[in-house]
Amino acid sequence: xxxxxxxxxxxxxxxxxxxxxxxxxxxxxxxxMTHDVCGPGTIGVFKEHxxxxxxxxxxxxxxxxxxxYIFTADEKSHRNVDILRDFANEQSLKYYYDVGTSNYKGVCxxxxxxxxxxxxxxxxxxxxxxxxxxxxxxxFATGIGNTEAGFIMGAGKLWLKxxxxxxxxxxxxxxxxxxxxDLILKIIGDIGVDGATYRSxxxxxxxxxxLDMEERMTLCNMVIEAGGKNGVIAPDxxxxxxxxxRSNKPFEVxxxxxxxxxxxxxxxxxxxxEPMVAKPHSPDNKALARELKDVKLSQAxxxxxxxxxxxxxxxxxxxxxxxxxxxxxxxVPATKExxxxxxxxxxxxxxxxxxxLEAGTEGIGKPGCQACLGGPLDTFGRLNQEEIxxxxxxxxxxxxxxxxxxxxxxxxxxxxxxSAITGRITDPREYME
Amino acid sequence: MSDKVTGKxxxxxDNIDTDQIIPAQYLNLLPTDPEERKKLGSYALVGLPKNSLxxxxxxxxxxxxxxxxxxxxxxxxxxxxxxxISLNAAGVRLIIAESYSRIFFRNSVNAGLLYPFxxxxxxxxxxxxxxxxxxxxxxxxxxxxxxxxxxxxxxxxDAETIIQxxxxxxxxxxxxxx
Ligand code: SF4
Numbered sequence: 246x247x248x249x250x251x252x253x254x255x256x257x258x259x260x261x262x263x264x265x266x267x268x269x270x271x272x273x274x275x276x277x278m279t280h281d282v283c284g285p286g287t288i289g290v291f292k293e294h295x296x297x298x299x300x301x302x303x304x305x306x307x308x309x310x311x312x313x314y315i316f317t318a319d320e321k322s323h324r325n326v327d328i329l330r331d332f333a334n335e336q337s338l339k340y341y342y343d344v345g346t347s348n349y350k351g352v353c354x355x356x357x358x359x360x361x362x363x364x365x366x367x368x369x370x371x372x373x374x375x376x377x378x379x380x381x382x383x384x385f386a387t388g389i390g391n392t393e394a395g396f397i398m399g400a401g402k403l404w405l406k407x408x409x410x411x412x413x414x415x416x417x418x419x420x421x422x423x424x425x426x427d428l429i430l431k432i433i434g435d436i437g438v439d440g441a442t443y444r445s446x447x448x449x450x451x452x453x454x455x456l457d458m459e460e461r462m463t464l465c466n467m468v469i470e471a472g473g474k475n476g477v478i479a480p481d482x483x484x485x486x487x488x489x490x491r492s493n494k495p496f497e498v499x500x501x502x503x504x505x506x507x508x509x510x511x512x513x514x515x516x517x518x519e520p521m522v523a524k525p526h527s528p529d530n531k532a533l534a535r536e537l538k539d540v541k542l543s544q545a546x547x548x549x550x551x552x553x554x555x556x557x558x559x560x561x562x563x564x565x566x567x568x569x570x571x572x573x574x575x576x577v578p579a580t581k582e583x584x585x586x587x588x589x590x591x592x593x594x595x596x597x598x599x600x601x602l603e604a605g606t607e608g609i610g611k612p613g614c615q616a617c618l619g620g621p622l623d624t625f626g627r628l629n630q631e632e633i634x635x636x637x638x639x640x641x642x643x644x645x646x647x648x649x650x651x652x653x654x655x656x657x658x659x660x661x662x663x664s665a666i667t668g669r670i671t672d673p674r675e676y677m678e
Numbered sequence: 679m680s681d682k683v684t685g686k687x688x689x690x691x692d693n694i695d696t697d698q699i700i701p702a703q704y705l706n707l708l709p710t711d712p713e714e715r716k717k718l719g720s721y722a723l724v725g726l727p728k729n730s731l732x733x734x735x736x737x738x739x740x741x742x743x744x745x746x747x748x749x750x751x752x753x754x755x756x757x758x759x760x761x762x763i764s765l766n767a768a769g770v771r772l773i774i775a776e777s778y779s780r781i782f783f784r785n786s787v788n789a790g791l792l793y794p795f796x797x798x799x800x801x802x803x804x805x806x807x808x809x810x811x812x813x814x815x816x817x818x819x820x821x822x823x824x825x826x827x828x829x830x831x832x833x834x835x836d837a838e839t840i841i842q843x844x845x846x847x848x849x850x851x852x853x854x855x856x
Binding site (some may be wrong): 269271282283285286289290294295319321322324325328365371373374376388389390391392393396400402404437439442443469472474527562618619620621622640642643644645649650664 | 693695697698700702703705706707708709710725727728741749754756757758759760762773777778779780781784785788789836845847848850855856
């Protein structure tokens with residue numbers, strides 16, 4: 246019987262000819278990523294079990310990217326980065342992107358892609374739930390905890406239950422006011438925050454294949470918000486071109502078998518999708534942007550691994566150009582490469598950077614996770630009071646971006662930009678037609 | 679597993695996410711440091727909405743309820759192992775929920791921290807925080823003392839063997855990794 250991409254990758258990596266959903270298998274790991282929040286705990290587990298002078302299984306397969314608590318005065322946060330640095334030195338890690346050096350990157354999921362750590366057919370684990378982002382490159386990628394990551398550091402493998410696959414197809418071209426964020430918010434709103442628990446979510450259709458790699462990453466990034474184990478998009482020419490530019494390691498393209506079996510297949514007509522919003526305090530609390538005109542906002546936030554990539558800023562800048570924001574608007578590039586892109590990329594001769602400043606945003610934050618997860622009290626853009634924020638990030642749980650008194654609405658960069666102008670939730674079509 | 683857990687329950691609803699279990703500002707605490715682990719315990723569930731009952735009393739490190747009853751999708755959100763660690767450090771032995779997010783479930787199992795049981799019955803609507811229960815881990819039954827009713831817990835399957843071993847390291851040593 247045929248297999249889905251996810252099943253095939255897990256079969257390859259567990260050295261079997263075939264696997265079935267529900268089976269437990271031990272898979273070999275191609276990349277293990279950790280960061281400053283979970284890295285120190287992972288290293289602690291690794292040393293406790295493999296010994297204080299143990300060596301990791303492969304020093305080219307562990308990637309450490311500090312990104313969460315970087316620009317803060319908090320001492321424990323600094324201590325945690327020190328632990329990563331010492332470990333990277335001790336293990337002669339090839340890929341450690343240190344804070345305060347020219348090697349600093351920013352948000353791990355975007356940095357992994359930029360630095361060529363994502364390749365079709367591979368298995369990636371990361372101590373961060375949004376590790377599923379890398380599925381956009383046709384690989385199996387999912388989030389794990391410290392203990393599992395500590396185990397992988399020594400053993401190079403991990404047991405996994407083979408998930409069933411739910412397939413989501415977007416038929417037809419996407420309207421210009423619709424972004425990947427709208428597609429994924431629509432799906433999560435339809436199936437609920439536990440609608441894909443323990444399953445793989447695969448995205449397909451010409452709507453999906455018309456998206457650039459960054460937009461595809463946004464789709465896969467939020468599968469965890471539906472409880473999904475991994476998100477995946479079968480590689481096409483665009484994927485291969487992108488990956489070959491960033492990585493010179495060989496890889497194997499894995500595609501669905503013709504007769505692969507799915508848990509379910511759901512098809513949407515792209516032209517029927519409208520700009521979506523997830524209301525507080527759950528990513529599945531869906532509404533259309535145009536239904537929420539009466540919601541007054543105090544802050545807009547454009548950033549994170551979901552909504553802080555070049556594609557996100559290009560969309561937001563296109564809409565903001567020639568307008569002024571009427572509420573506090575925070576811009577945080579995910580990585581240094583994106584930050585540089587804001588300066589070099591122009592629209593009608595003006596850089597995105599200048600477009601944001603001229604529109605009246607609160608400067609431009611330093612690249613990293615920043616207020617996407619609240620973080621220490623001095624974090625840039627953190628919601629410290631009863632703020633009502635519209636954000637391009639991925640979670641709006643109580644207190645996620647800071648104060649538990651605050652409220653967060655999730656939306657696409659276009660919708661966030663339009664709302665920043667009016668100070669109310671605004672359908673971007675009002676500024677696009 | 680040949681033991682019984684007796685004690686009070688703490689009752690929660692659906693979609694208790696990891697930011698509610700342990701808010702992000704405490705993630706700078708290092709779970710492998712005993713003092714900081716204890717501190718993580720003292721912050722367990724402080725992220726619940728502001729009108730909720732407190733799980734841990736002011737100034738305490740451990741909860742008075744070693745058992746949590748919850749609805750659907752317990753532990754959704756981030757991969758932070760700090761979440762089951764903080765519950766474990768606060769003295770939680772087991773959770774009985776309708777369902778779990780997969781990373782929380784795996785973390786609890788692979789680190790051998792607590793038993794993430796499921797019950798096909800929605801218990802969180804029938805029970806109140808502070809009520810006494812007895813859980814028989816052998817028989818997989820659960821007695822609600824105020825009503826005398828006995829409920830069955832679903833089997834944990836392979837995960838149970840891993841917890842019984844004490845986590846993934848011991849499990850792999852015993853059963854190998856093939
Ligand atoms: S940007 Fe937000 S969601 Fe992405 S890794 Fe950082 S904290 Fe997590």
